[in-house]
Amino acid sequence: MIALVVNGARPDALEAAQTAAQRLQGRRIEVTICVLDHVNHDEVASALGHLEAEVYVSLGGDGTFLRTARRAHEMDRPVLGVNFGRVGYLLNEISVPLDEVVAATLAGEVPLERRAGLEVRFEGHGSEFALNELSVEKTVPGHVVRVAASVDGELLLTYAADGLLLATPTGSTAYNLSAGGPVLAPHLDSFVLTPVAPHLVVDRSVVLGGDQHVDLEVVGERPVVLVLDGRTVATLEPGAQLSVRRHPRWLNVVSATERHMGRRLRESLRQGHE
Amino acid sequence: MIALVVNGARPDALEAAQTAAQRLQGRRIEVTICVLDHVNHDEVASALGHLEAEVYVSLGGDGTFLRTARRAHEMDRPVLGVNFGRVGYLLNEISVPLDEVVAATLAGEVPLERRAGLEVRFEGHGSEFALNELSVEKTVPGHVVRVAASVDGELLLTYAADGLLLATPTGSTAYNLSAGGPVLAPHLDSFVLTPVAPHLVVDRSVVLGGDQHVDLEVVGERPVVLVLDGRTVATLEPGAQLSVRRHPRWLNVVSATERHMGRRLRESLRQGHE
Amino acid sequence: MIALVVNGARPDALEAAQTAAQRLQGRRIEVTICVLDHVNHDEVASALGHLEAEVYVSLGGDGTFLRTARRAHEMDRPVLGVNFGRVGYLLNEISVPLDEVVAATLAGEVPLERRAGLEVRFEGHGSEFALNELSVEKTVPGHVVRVAASVDGELLLTYAADGLLLATPTGSTAYNLSAGGPVLAPHLDSFVLTPVAPHLVVDRSVVLGGDQHVDLEVVGERPVVLVLDGRTVATLEPGAQLSVRRHPRWLNVVSATERHMGRRLRESLRQGHE
C-alpha cells in the first residue's frame, strides 16, 4: 500500500496524485489518497493518523510534507516528498513519472537518507516527534517568555525572549535561520538551540550533539505555548518542564533527486529579495 | 498639583511616594497618589487617564514609567521617572529627597529633555502615542505575519516575520535591541524599523528621519496584533493599514540626574549574563 | 568647465565620456577628461587633485565616484555619478544623453541632494573627508584592535574587534551593512558606529546625530590602520587619537534619476545570492 497525501488547495498536486494512483494501480500497487484541507481539519488529521502504508508520498509544500513525515516516522516507513510549494529543502523536483519513483522505492532501488528528529516529553504527555523544530513562544504580545535551558542536567542560560527554539538539521534552514541560527549539514546527528529576540543575553545559537539532552523550564510568571513543526501542541504553565533529545528513531526520506545544499541555500535566499 | 504614579507591587515605591507626598504638602504643593495594580486594572487605567497635574512622577520600573509618560504626553506636561525597577534607561537614581526635585522642577530649575514619540493612526481609531515602540506581532504561534512597509509612500520591503517594530530612540534599547536593532542616541529626531526573525529577507534595521512617515499594510491571510509600548491595542485584519510618524508633540522628561548613554548601555548588557 | 572622471578599465565608460565631451563642446561647454587607471596612480591622483570644474561627473563604479566626490566636495561643487559598475546607490542610470543632463545641471534645472560626509582629524594631519565611512582596522592578521570610542567626550565602549567603523547614511549600505549595521535613510544628518567582529562585547551599532562628535583612541599594544572610503590614509600607533564629526560642508549630488531606497536595497540584496 502506498499513501499519497495531497495538499487539497493545490489542483496540480491533486491531479498529479490521481495520475500517479491510476498508473500505480496499473502496476498492481495499492494506493490510498488522503487529501489535506482546512475545512475538515480534525477528520483529515484522524484519517492521516490511521494511514498504513509501505511508503508515504507527500504532494504539496513543506506543511504537507511535515504532516506526512510525522505519520511515516510513527510507522517507521520511508517518506517521499514531491514539491508543489515554494521553498522545499527536503522535497524533490521529479522529472520522471511519479509511479516509477514509487515502484523503484518499493524495489529498494532508490537511496534513503536518514534524518534526525526531536523527541519531546512533558508532563501528562507521551513522546512527541518534531522533524523541523520545537519552539516555546510567548502567549501575550508585548511580554517575553522566561525559560531556563539546561544541557545534560547543567544550566546553560536562562533566556528572556520572544521564544526559544530547538531545531534539527532539517529544520535549521526554516525558523531557525529566520531567528539568526546557523545552517546544519542535513545528515548531522546534532541539533541547535536558538533564541528569538533575546533580551539582554547572548543571541548566539548553541549546537549540541545527538547524544545530549536539553531540559527547558518555564521560569517566568506567564505560560508559554509549545509548538512542534508549526503545530501548537500545548500551553505550558510556569514551572512546567520539557525534556528534549534527538529521537531514537530516525526518519527515512526517499532521495529521488539530488539535493545540493549550496544551490538550495542560494535559491531560497534569493527568493527573499524578489 | 503633582501626580505620583506608583507601582503597587513595590512596597519601597509606595513608601517613597507617601514620604514625598507628606513633604510636598509641607511645602504647600498639592499631591495625588495613583497606585497601579493588576487587580483593578480598568479602574486604575481610568483614574490615571483623568489625572491632571503640572508634573507627573513615576515611581516604579519601565512599565509604570511608560503608563505615566503617556498621560503626561497627553497633557503636554513633564514626567519624572524615579527608578524602583531593574533596567531603566529613562529613569533617575535620585539621591536627594524627591520633594526637592519636584519643587525644583516646578520652579523650572531642573533641565527637561525632549524625547520623540510615535503617532499611530489606523482605521476606526484616532491618534495613538507610543514612547518606546509600536510592534505588529503574530496571533497564531508557528505562523509568520506578512506586512508591507512603505516609507514616504514608496514600498521598502515586504516582511514575512514573527513581527515588525518601529522604535523611537528611547525604545531603541528595549525590544528593538533584543531584535537586533541599533541603539539610537536618545535626543535624535529619528526612528528605526526592525523585523523580528524575518524569513528569507534582509534582517537589517532601517533608520528613518522624524520627517518621514511609514505605512504598514497587513498583506498576509492572518490578522496581526498591534502592540504599543507593550499594551495590545488592536487586532488588525488582512488588508488593514497603519500610518506611523514621529508624534508632532514631544515628550518632556525631567532630567534630574545625568544619564550617560555608555554607562547605561554597559550596565544593562552585563545584567543579561548574570 | 566640466570634469569627466572616468574609470580607465571600462571601455564603455571611456566611450561615453568621449561622446559626451564632443557634444558638450558642441554646446560650447568646456570639458576635461581625467582617466583613472591603476598604472600611473600617483600621477592621476595629482591630476584629479588639481581639477577645477563647475560640475564633476564620474563615469564608473563606486570607486570612481568616491574619488570624484572627494574632489567635488573639496571645491564645493556638485558631483554627478553615471553608473558603469555593479552596485551603485548614489549612481544614476541615465537614459537621456549625458550632455543634456550636464547642461541642465549647469542651468540649475536638475535637483541637488545634499549628503553628509565625515570630517576626520588626527595629530599631524589637517582635516580629511570621507563620504562613505572611516574604519580603523587591524594591521596584524589574527590579532584584534583595541579602540576606545567616546561620544561627546564620554566613554561609550572599548572595543576589541577586527575593526571599527563610522559610516554616513550614504555609506550605511556599504561596509557598514556587511558588518551588520543598519541602513540609514540617505538624507539623514546622522552617522553610525559599527564594530567588525567584536570580541566579547555588544555587536550592536550606535546611531548618532550630526551634532555629536566621536573620539577614537587606540588603546591596545598594536598599531591600527585608518581607512577612509577604502583608501589607507595612515597607520596609528597605540595612544593615537582620532576626532570625527559630521563634516560642516555637505556634498551636493546631482539627482538626475529617481533613486528609490527600497528598490535599490532589494536589488543589491539579490545580487549577493546569484
Add this chain to the structure above:
Amino acid sequence: MIALVVNGARPDALEAAQTAAQRLQGRRIEVTICVLDHVNHDEVASALGHLEAEVYVSLGGDGTFLRTARRAHEMDRPVLGVNFGRVGYLLNEISVPLDEVVAATLAGEVPLERRAGLEVRFEGHGSEFALNELSVEKTVPGHVVRVAASVDGELLLTYAADGLLLATPTGSTAYNLSAGGPVLAPHLDSFVLTPVAPHLVVDRSVVLGGDQHVDLEVVGERPVVLVLDGRTVATLEPGAQLSVRRHPRWLNVVSATERHMGRRLRESLRQGHE
C-alpha cells in the same frame, strides 16, 4: 619527561613552573621548562618544536596553550592547560599542587577529553594543524577577499568578505563567536564555516560534520593571508586552493577540573561589558 611551557611575560606562571619542576624532580619525574617570549621568537619556536615529553603542560593564557597543544598533537601526547590568562575555555583553574595533577596524569588517573582539530593542506605545504580555527583574511585594508567555499566537492557559496573562518568546537567560542557564529558543544565531531563581514551574501554560519571536507579557493584578484590559531602561515595568491578536514588525529586534553559549558559561556560574556 614532562614539558612545562610557560608564558615568559607572566611572573606568576614562571614561579608556578619552577615550584612544580622542583616538586616533580622530588618525585623523580624529569622536567623541561620552555619559556615563551617575544624576543627570541624563532629560537623559542624551534626549542618548542623539538620538545619530547610524555605530557605537555601549558602555564599561561590561550596563546601559550595553543602553541603547546600544537606540539602535543604532533607528538600524540596529552596536553594540560593551567590558566594564567584571562578567558580560558580549555584551561584549568587548579587548586591542588600542579605536580600532583601531573603525577596523576602520568598514572592515568585523570580523565582525558578528546578535541577535534583541523587538518589544512595547500600547495607546497604538508599538513598543518589548527586547534581553534583557520581563517583567510584580507591583506589590503579597505578591500574584501573573494573566496569560493565548496563542501564535499560541491560549491556552497562564494564569499566577498573581510575574511572567512573554519572553527572547531574548541575554537567556536573564540574568533567564530566574535564573527557571529554559533557555540558548538566541545566534544562534537563538527566544524563551522563563518564569514566575517560578508558583502551582499548570507551571513549565517554553516555547521559541517567531521566526515566532510571543505575546499577554499581564492577567486578574487588580491592575495589573502592564511592564519591558523592566530599565526600567519602563508600568503595565498589568487587561484590558490586550500583543502580542510577534521584532523584524523584528535588532541587529548587533560581534564583536571570540571568545565561547565554554561558557566564558562556566561563568565566570558560578562567580561565583555565590564
